[in-house]
Amino acid sequence: CSGGHFRLQLEDGTVAEARAVVAATGARYRKLDLPDYARFEGAGVYYAATAMEAQLCADRAVVVVGGGNSAGQAAVYMSRFAAHVHILVRSEGLAATMSSYLIDRIMASDAITLHPFSEVCALSGDTHLEGLAWRDRRSGEETRIEAGALFVMIGAQPCSDWLQGCANLDEAGFILTGDGCSPFETSRPGLFAVGDVRSGSVKRVASGVGEGSVVIQAVHRFIERQKTDAMGCGNN
Ligand SMILES: Cc1cc2nc3c(=O)[nH]c(=O)nc-3n(C[C@H](O)[C@H](O)[C@H](O)COP(=O)(O)OP(=O)(O)OC[C@H]3O[C@@H](n4cnc5c(N)ncnc54)[C@H](O)[C@@H]3O)c2cc1C
Structure with a gap:
C-alpha cells in the first residue's frame, strides 16, 4: 500500500x-474446541439468537456461553421462549464484561441461571444437539443436562x-x-x-x-x- x-x-x-x-x-466467529462441535453447528450450536433459533428450541433448556453484551442479550431474549437459560462463563462473573442493565435483568430473572467458573466439556445428540455437559473449573464437577441449543457468544x-x-x-x-x-x-x-x-x-x-x-x-x-x-x- x-x-x-x-x-x-x-x-x-x-x-x-x-x-x-x-x-x-x-x-x-470464535468456536469452542470440543469433539463433534462442527457436526452440531447449525443443528443446535448457534452464533445468533433470533426469532428463528427461538422457534427451534422453544420450551427446551438452552445454554449461552460468554460474558459479553451479546451473550447477555441472547440470554435475556431466549428466556422468553426457552424452558430455562443457563449462562456459562469461565471467570467469576459478568461485572467486568457486561453492561449493568443486562446483569440486572439476568439476576432478576427466574428463567436464567449464571454458572461462573464453568466451561462446556461435551455435546451429545444424533442429528441435532440434544444435551451437553459443563465442568466447574474449580472443583472439576460435571453437570449434564438435556438442551435444545448452545449459543456460542465468545466474540469474533x-x-x-x-x-x-x-x-x-x-x-x-x-x-x-x-x-x-x-x-x-x-x-x-x-x-x-x-x-x-x-x-x-x-x-x-x-x-x-x-x-x-x-x-x-x-x-x-x-x-x-x-x-x-x-x-x-x-x-x-
Ligand atoms: C452462524 C451465523 C449466523 C448468522 N445469522 C445471521 C442472521 O440470521 N441474520 C443476520 O443479519 N446476520 C447473521 N449473521 C451475521 C452475518 O452473516 C454477517 O453480518 C455478514 O455475513 C457479514 O457480511 P460480510 O460481507 O461483512 O462478511 P462475510 O459474509 O463474512 O464475508 C467475508 C468474505 O471474505 C472472504 N475472505 C476473508 N478473508 C479473505 C482474504 N484474505 N482474501 C479473500 N477473501 C477473504 C471470506 O471467505 C468471506 O467469503 C450470522 C453469522 C453467523 C456466523
Missing part, C-alpha cells in the same frame, strides 16, 4: 493493482491480517474507518472497509449489504478527486 496505489497478491500468485480497495473480508476474529499494516485497526483487529471523506474510508486514503471486518459495524447481513452499496459512491468520488488532484472532500 505504498506509492499511491495498492497491490493485492492473490492465492494463485496473481497480483492485482488498484487505485482504491474495499475490504469486505468479514470475521470468523476479524479477517484483517492480509492488510499487513496498511490501515489502523482497533485493539481487537477490526478496521477503523471514518478518517477520510467517507464513514467507510480508513486511515489510508483509497482503502475502504465495510461489513463485519469494519470496527463498530452492526454485524448483520442487511448492514453489510447496505454499507457495501453506499461505499461505491465514495470510491468513485475518491477516484475523481485523484484525477483532478482536488484537495478536501468536496460536497460529500
Whole structure:
C-alpha cells in the first residue's frame, strides 16, 4: 500500500493493482474446541439468537456461553421462549464484561441461571444437539443436562491480517474507518472497509449489504478527486 496505489497478491500468485480497495473480508466467529462441535453447528450450536433459533428450541433448556453484551442479550431474549437459560462463563462473573442493565435483568430473572467458573466439556445428540455437559473449573464437577441449543457468544476474529499494516485497526483487529471523506474510508486514503471486518459495524447481513452499496459512491468520488488532484472532500 505504498506509492499511491495498492497491490493485492492473490492465492494463485496473481497480483492485482488498484487505485482504491474495499475490504469486505468479514470475521470468523470464535468456536469452542470440543469433539463433534462442527457436526452440531447449525443443528443446535448457534452464533445468533433470533426469532428463528427461538422457534427451534422453544420450551427446551438452552445454554449461552460468554460474558459479553451479546451473550447477555441472547440470554435475556431466549428466556422468553426457552424452558430455562443457563449462562456459562469461565471467570467469576459478568461485572467486568457486561453492561449493568443486562446483569440486572439476568439476576432478576427466574428463567436464567449464571454458572461462573464453568466451561462446556461435551455435546451429545444424533442429528441435532440434544444435551451437553459443563465442568466447574474449580472443583472439576460435571453437570449434564438435556438442551435444545448452545449459543456460542465468545466474540469474533476479524479477517484483517492480509492488510499487513496498511490501515489502523482497533485493539481487537477490526478496521477503523471514518478518517477520510467517507464513514467507510480508513486511515489510508483509497482503502475502504465495510461489513463485519469494519470496527463498530452492526454485524448483520442487511448492514453489510447496505454499507457495501453506499461505499461505491465514495470510491468513485475518491477516484475523481485523484484525477483532478482536488484537495478536501468536496460536497460529500
Ligand atoms: C452462524 C451465523 C449466523 C448468522 N445469522 C445471521 C442472521 O440470521 N441474520 C443476520 O443479519 N446476520 C447473521 N449473521 C451475521 C452475518 O452473516 C454477517 O453480518 C455478514 O455475513 C457479514 O457480511 P460480510 O460481507 O461483512 O462478511 P462475510 O459474509 O463474512 O464475508 C467475508 C468474505 O471474505 C472472504 N475472505 C476473508 N478473508 C479473505 C482474504 N484474505 N482474501 C479473500 N477473501 C477473504 C471470506 O471467505 C468471506 O467469503 C450470522 C453469522 C453467523 C456466523
